[in-house]
Amino acid sequence: MLAVAILAAGKGTRMKSDLPKVVHELGGRSLVKRVLDAATALSPKRRLIIVGYGQALVREALAAEPGLEFVEQAEQLGTGHAIQQLLEPLQGFTGDLVVLTGDTPLLTTQTIADLVATHRDRHAAATVLTALLPDPTGYGRVFCDRNNQIECIIEHRDCTDAQRQNQRVSAGVYCFKWPELAEILPKLSNNNDQKEYYLTEVFNYLSPVFAQDVEDYEESFGINSRVQLAHAYEVLQSRIRDKWMRLGVTMNLPDTITIDDTVELEPNVIIEPQTHLRGYTKIKSGSVIGPGSLIENSTIAENCRVLYATVEDSQIGAGCRVGPYTHISKESIVGDRCRVGNFVELKKTRMGENTNAAHLSYLGDATLGNRVNIGAGTVTANYDGFNKHPTVIGDRSKTGANSVLVAPIQIGKNVNIASGSVVTTNVEDNALAIARARETIKPDYYDEDGRKKVK
Template sequence: MVAVAILAAGRGTRMKSDLPKVLHSVGGKSMVERVLDGLAAIQPERIFVIVGFGQEKVRLALAHIPNLTFVHQAEQLGTGHAVQQVIPHLEGFEGDLLVLNGDVPLLRPETIYTLVQTHRDNGNAATLLTAQFADPTGYGRVFCTEQSIVTEIVEHRDCSPAQRQNPRINAGVYCFNWPKLMEVLPHLQSDNDQQEYYLTDVVKDLSPAMAVDVADCQEIFGINSRQQLAEAYAILQERIKAQWMAAGVTLIDPDSITIDTTVHIEPDVVIEPQTHLRGHTSIGTGSRIGPGSMIEDSQIGPNTTITFSVISDSTVAAGARVGPYAHLRGHAVVGENCRIGNFVELKKATLGQGTNVAHLSYLGDATLGEKVNVGAGTITANYDGYQKHPTVIGDRTKTGSNSVLVAPITVGSDVTIAAGSVVRKDVPDDCLVVSRAPQKIHEGWKPAHLRDDTNPPSESPTA
């Protein structure tokens, strides 16, 4: 049995933020959510999130994750003090306690699994995750035997010149045998410069204690500032893009592309430069996305083309073409083989198979059938100043340029709407709609300041 304690109580003063440090986002998820994701391989029995600064925000942000126990650390008096807060919650527990930091979001599940499994296989009282740095300056050093048994942990400032040559550092990630930890944890002392209770102080009293080196030192990267947040994001992006390229996705210019870890991409997709994929987005095989596109929380079908466009909370079906400079939002649904052209905005609109909206149009709260052709400049006037109203257009209907459909309105199938029409009433199937004022020509007309009032302009109406 494994319980987990995630230390997430600190403010993170160097972040210069009212948001708790662990809630800052890295690649589409908060730091602490990424730490929780790393537990997938060990299936812990209990998970404790130790909260302090901004605890209500942390609780709210993690409310969607089941089976979490929040433990309040009223004063932040060190890592040892933080772990002491779970003592009342683990009375009678006979398993192992894994201790993680909420601001170390790059740990892979495989690394956590290896740490816990090594701890179990060797019957350790404590197992530490360590790393060997080319430049370990500033880090506490971990000294081990050839069998990786920990003999001593020394803070950098307390190391002798010879000890500072040791490249092995403490990553701050631990697995403890809980009954053995309980023999020493309640007796921690704070007799140090910071007057804090350090978890490292219990290791010297636990035997055996073993070190496990992490293969990739970037995994233990901790975040304390905005600069480090950006560095962690860059590391994560390298991982994500390498993963997708290995899976058969072409990234034309990886350095200019960003992809959240929550995105799914099928093989034979081409991602053009300056494209950004966010949230729970999926891209179907054979699609070409970009350049210059942003897609968020949307599902893109196979063999689609999206160019210089923004799509959010929407669905685009197979074979559709979107852009350039289109904007789909608010749960827009584009059917198979549709064409959404330049400077078109769709908001909460559903388009049937083969429908074309080629340019300069706005369709809001609209439902269009199959093979509808929307002329340039067509808009649905869906808002009356108080609420939104729906527009329904039947199959194979054509709207002329600069048509306005004043909602609520239903237009039937096989209808042709003449250019410049303002349609205010429902239209039946199979008809032509012309709704515009007669053209008037005022011969000899001039502006008032140039006009001779003795020769008023004549009026010549033209149908």
Template sequence: MVIVAVLAAGRGTRMKSSLPKVLHPLGGRSLVEWVLHQVNPLQPQRQFVIIGYAGDAVRSALKDYPALEFVEQREQLGTGHAVQQLLPYLKDYEGHLLVLNGDVPLLRVETLAHLLQVHQERGNAATILTAQISNPQGYGRVICDSQNILKQIIEDRDCTTAQKQNRRINAGVYCFHWPQLAAVLPHLQSNNDQQEYYLTDAVNALNPVMVVDVEDYEEILGVNDRAQLATAYQILQNRTKQAWMKAGVTLIDPASTTIEDTVELAADVVIEPQTHLRGATRIGSGSHIGPGCLIENSTIGERVTVRYSVITDSQIADDSEIGPFAHIRQQSVVGDHCRVGNFVELKKAHFGSHTKASHLAYLGDATLGDRVNIGAGTITANYDGVRKHQTHIGSGTKTGSNSVLVAPVTLGKNVTVAAGSTVTDDVPDNALVIARSRQVIKPDWQPKD
């Protein structure tokens, strides 16, 4: 049985931002959401987020996490002071408390599970996560014996010159037996340079305390400024891309590609350079994406080709070809064996099977049947200045170049629209529609002076 507390009260002044540090975005999630994401598989009994600076903003940003309980730290007087705020909430609790920082987003769930397992199996009063790094400057030092039993934790600013040579650092991640921690929390003192109440002082007062080294020190890297935020993003990207390549996805140039961890890729997908995949995107086997694409919250079928195009909140079925320079957005659905070509924009458009819009078209709020052919320059005039209107185009219909379909309008099956037409009325099946002014030629004409 474990309860989780995430410390998220600080402002993060080095971020140079009015946004609380824990809400800064990192590859599709905020920093604190990454922490919560890694905690969920542990199935904690309760989850607390300790808030302070811009607490209402943090509450609002985490409104989709109904299991969270928010605890306010009115004054930010250190990590020990933050955990003291839990005392009224956990009066009768006899289990364990896992304490995490909202600005440490790279921890793996396996690491947290191992820490918790060691803590519970050894019956420790506290178990802390540590790492040994080549340059420990700025981190609290952890001193322990050969059995990994803690002797002392000292904040970097309070270390002697000799203690600063120790390379084992405190990751700021703790498991506590709550009754023992609760007994020492009220007695913390602020006798240090910062005049703060350190949680490490509580650790030093407990016995026994064990340290657990993390294998990959990058997991415990915190984010305190924009440079560290960029570093964290690169680490997450490397993890994600390595995993997909091992799963059978080809990344032609991983360094120029970004893939959020919410994306799902099938084997034999090929990702070209300068391609960016975000949100709840799914790409089917054999599809070839890029170069130069942005795909967000979209489903791409099998054997689809997408080049130099942007697709958001849409679906592309199998064996279709998109681009170059297409823009598909806002709940568009493209059927199988379709083509959406150069400089074609779709907005809430639905294509049937084998339908083509090869170049220079805008199709908004439109439904197209099977085997429709959209000529260059065709647009649906879907907005009357107040409301959007629908255009329906039946199967087998062809529009000539530079056609305007003024919605609301319905074209039946097997209709041919003559080039240059402006269609304002419904057209029945199997018809030719010509809606343009007759050409007039005046020979030997010259403008008057």
């Protein structure tokens, strides 16, 4: 059996924030959610979150996760004190306990699995995840024998010059035989400058204790400041971009592109510079996204071109052209082979196949049929100051430039709306709708200097 405990009780003063450190976001997910997701993939029997400072916000950040057990650390008196809070909830548990920190969001499921496997293969009382840092200055050094059994851990300030050449440090991630750890936890003392109970003191009593080196030392990075948060984002993005490029996605100037790790891309997608893909977005083969586009929680079908556009919570059909300077949002659905062009906004709108809105239009709460053409400057006036109202436009209908359709309204099939019309009533099929004042021309109205003549 396996249990996982995540330390999430600290404030994180160096973040300079009222938020608990672990609820700060990295790539669309909180730090603690990333750690939890990595651990949950191992299917542990128990998942315990140790909370303290700002615990309501931590609980809220994880509210969608079923089966979590929250354990309160009312006073934050060190990592050992935090794990002591598990003595009651884990009473009678006989399996292994993995201890993680909620501020190590780059840790992968594979690394945790390898730690547990090594721990069990070696029948260890405890196993410590360690990292070989290029520059371990300031970190305590972990010294092992040839079998990676830990002999001692020495703080940086107490190391000799020779000992400081050792690059192995603790990542603050552990696997314990819980019954043995539970027996030791009450023995921890706070005889130190901070008057805190350190979890590392248990290694004075447990044996054998082994080290497991993480393959990528950057996984061990903890987040204690905004600078470190930014660096973690760079590492995360590098991982994500490398993954997709290996799977057949082309990225031009990849360092300018950001992609959440919840995004799905198919081979032969091209991502142009300054493009950002967020949330649960899917881009299908043959599509070209960007430059300068933001796609969030949306699906882009095959062979689309999305240029300088924002698409949020919407679906774009195959073979569409979107942009430049287009905004599509609020669960809009665009059919196959459509054109949504320059400075066009769609909000909560459905477009049928082969329908075009090429220029300077706003379509809100609208349903458009197939082969509809929206003239430049067309607006669906969907809001009466209190409520939103729908507009329906039938197949093969056209609106002239600068048309306004005042909702609620239904425009039939094969209708032509004359340019400059303000239409307020339903229009039947096959009609021409003209709703504008008769043009008036007054000749000889001004003199040669442009002044109005006196009549």
